[in-house]
Amino acid sequence: MDSKSVEDMIEASSGVHFSGFHMDALEMRNTEVGQLTASAAEEMCRQPFVIGVAGGAASGKTTVCDMIIQQLHDQRVVLVNQDSFYHDLTEEELTRVHEYNFDHPDAFDTEQLLCAMEKLRHGQAVDIPNYDFKSYKNVFPARRVNPSDVIILEGILIFHDPRIRELMNMKIFVDTDADVRLARRIRRDIVEKGRDIATVLDQYSKFVKPAFDDFILPTKKYADIIIPRGGDNHVAIDLIVQHIRTKLGQHDMCKIYPNLYVIQSTFQIRGMHTLIRDSQTTKHDFVFYADRLIRLVVEHGLGHLPFTEKQVTTPTGSVYTGVDFCKRLCGVSVIRSGESMENALRACCKGMKIGKILIHREGDNGQQLIYEKLPQDISDRHVLLLDPILGTGNSAVQAISLLISKGVPESNIIFLNLISAPQGVHVVCKRFPRIKIVTSEIETGLNEDFRVIPGMGEFGDRYFGTDDDDQPVLPPKNRDTKSSTD
Numbered sequence: 001m002d003s004k005s006v007e008d009m010i011e012a013s014s015g016v017h018f019s020g021f022h023m024d025a026l027e028m029r030n031t032e033v034g035q036l037t038a039s040a041a042e043e044m045c046r047q048p049f050v051i052g053v054a055g056g057a058a059s060g061k062t063t064v065c066d067m068i069i070q071q072l073h074d075q076r077v078v079l080v081n082q083d084s085f086y087h088d089l090t091e092e093e094l095t096r097v098h099e100y101n102f103d104h105p106d107a108f109d110t111e112q113l114l115c116a117m118e119k120l121r122h123g124q125a126v127d128i129p130n131y132d133f134k135s136y137k138n139v140f141p142a143r144r145v146n147p148s149d150v151i152i153l154e155g156i157l158i159f160h161d162p163r164i165r166e167l168m169n170m171k172i173f174v175d176t177d178a179d180v181r182l183a184r185r186i187r188r189d190i191v192e193k194g195r196d197i198a199t200v201l202d203q204y205s206k207f208v209k210p211a212f213d214d215f216i217l218p219t220k221k222y223a224d225i226i227i228p229r230g231g232d233n234h235v236a237i238d239l240i241v242q243h244i245r246t247k248l249g250q251h252d253m254c255k256i257y258p259n260l261y262v263i264q265s266t267f268q269i270r271g272m273h274t275l276i277r278d279s280q281t282t283k284h285d286f287v288f289y290a291d292r293l294i295r296l297v298v299e300h301g302l303g304h305l306p307f308t309e310k311q312v313t314t315p316t317g318s319v320y321t322g323v324d325f326c327k328r329l330c331g332v333s334v335i336r337s338g339e340s341m342e343n344a345l346r347a348c349c350k351g352m353k354i355g356k357i358l359i360h361r362e363g364d365n366g367q368q369l370i371y372e373k374l375p376q377d378i379s380d381r382h383v384l385l386l387d388p389i390l391g392t393g394n395s396a397v398q399a400i401s402l403l404i405s406k407g408v409p410e411s412n413i414i415f416l417n418l419i420s421a422p423q424g425v426h427v428v429c430k431r432f433p434r435i436k437i438v439t440s441e442i443e444t445g446l447n448e449d450f451r452v453i454p455g456m457g458e459f460g461d462r463y464f465g466t467d468d469d470d471q472p473v474l475p476p477k478n479r480d481t482k483s484s485t486d
């Protein structure tokens with residue numbers, strides 16, 4: 001694909017979700033990549049898809065949300081509950097708690113909810129209050145919520161305020177019969193909250209039912225989808241998830257850059273990413289889980305090599321028509337982090353030649369090639385370029401330019417990495433539209449220091465154990481066994 005068509009595709013996608021993208025494409029043509037501003041980087045990250053799930057108390061909203069989350073397992077989904085934004089009760093309100101109306105719009109701190117949702121929509125992490133239903137106060141530490149692909153906002157009155165409604169890309173109302181809701185509420189409040197039946201019925205007739213009629217039911221008209229029978233309605237949930245997938249897909253980076261391949265996410269892969277991104281993870285675990293992910297990326301990358309058809313005879317005497325692996329390959333690792341990927345490549349392709357490139361970062365504005373040792377006949381080979389991090393794309397551009405100058409056709413290069421920032425993907429794909437990039441996750445962006453966010457910090461330091469230079473070296477007797485082996 002030529003660079004014009006890449007730009008056309010970006011233009012075509014410059015709707016709500018990639019709002020800053022086309023402007024950045026033009027900006028990048030005229031400026032050093034390294035000078036990309038932090039705000040441009042923030043702009044570049046796509047806006048999440050916001051779903052509102054409203055409905056009466058005990059209508060089954062939680063079940064609907066859980067089912068959506070379960071089915072969207074390969075997307076980053078975050079759930080925000082309106083319940084978290086209940087106002088703390090004053091001392092006076094606490095003395096007469098049974099007279100407090102928890103179902104009235106004024107019971108919620110809507111301004112705070114609005115502020116949190118705005119931040120999440122703009123790719124910023126937020127601290128969501130942790131309301132305690134026992135003390136009627138916000139006593140627990142806040143829950144940190146990171147920006148995600150999909151945000152689900154759930155609560156009885158989330159369609160009440162027009163400003164919150166306007167943030168939503170999809171509004172769902174869970175419509176469950178009043179008697180079913182009352183029955184569930186009685187069971188839940190007695191079993192889970194230890195209330196007696198008289199108190200539950202009293203609260204229901206005094207507050208819950210009137211509030212449903214006065215405030216919740218009137219918001220049903222704002223819904224795009226009304227789900228009868230809540231979580232029991234599997235057909236409705238399937239259709240909703242299908243629609244969300246279509247909407248997300250329209251803004252997927254892989255649609256803009258057809259040579260970008262993000263390996264299919266699973267909870268297992270997400271779990272490994274969670275570990276290697278956690279700053280508290282030990283070096284030992286970091287290496288273990290990074291290696292597992294690298295192996296997956298390498299296997300996936302090998303799948304993009306050309307193949308020839310091959311027939312074999314199986315022990316049953318039958319013919320199996322399969323394929324033969326591509327021959328003339330080599331790896332090239334970008335020192336030093338790229339060297340962490342060599343073992344996985346060697347484990348898959350025995351005896352493979354691996355060249356090396358050392359690129360030195362000069363401030364934040366450019367990279368300088370310091371050292372290279374490549375196979376003599378590299379121009380006849382398919383090259384698997386190894387570097388776990390694609391940030392600004394500066395290092396990748398240097399490395400790929402060198403390979404091309406050695407006669408490697410652009411289309412023979414597969415760049416394997418663990419995480420890619422959208423900025424780096426854009427820079428590399430725009431400059432080299434025929435190379436393939438295989439990665440395991442696309443990041444939110446870059447920070448002011450051009451480090452990948454959320455990222456995993458300095459990969460090389462964490463993988464090779466050079467990130468603890470400042471820590472005093474304790475005499476052996478004071479070290480615990482685990483850290484001394486790390």
Ligand SMILES: Nc1nc2c(ncn2[C@@H]2O[C@H](COP(=O)(O)OP(=O)(O)OP(=O)(O)O)[C@@H](O)[C@H]2O)c(=O)[nH]1
Pocket residue numbers: 055056057058059060061062063083086102103133134136154155156203208
């Ligand atoms: N008694 C009591 N009720 C509360 C308090 N805080 C919230 N509620 C009730 O909680 C209800 C809102 O939560 P629900 O919509 O039932 O919660 P949910 O579990 O997320 O929703 P579903 O999945 O649809 O059942 C309201 O009817 C409130 O009356 C509280 O501190 N005390």
Ligand SMILES: O=P(O)(O)OC[C@H]1O[C@H](OP(=O)(O)OP(=O)(O)O)[C@H](O)[C@@H]1O
Pocket residue numbers: 334335336337338361387388389390391392393394395396424450458459460461
């Ligand atoms: O896309 P960029 O913005 O150029 O960033 C990516 C580069 O940064 C990392 O190396 P680093 O400079 O941290 O060196 P190291 O591998 O020696 O730790 C990484 O391995 C890439 O080579």
Ligand SMILES: O=c1cc[nH]c(=O)[nH]1
Pocket residue numbers: 389391450451452453455456457458459460
């Ligand atoms: O975030 C980053 C950027 C470059 N290199 C890293 O190791 N991490």
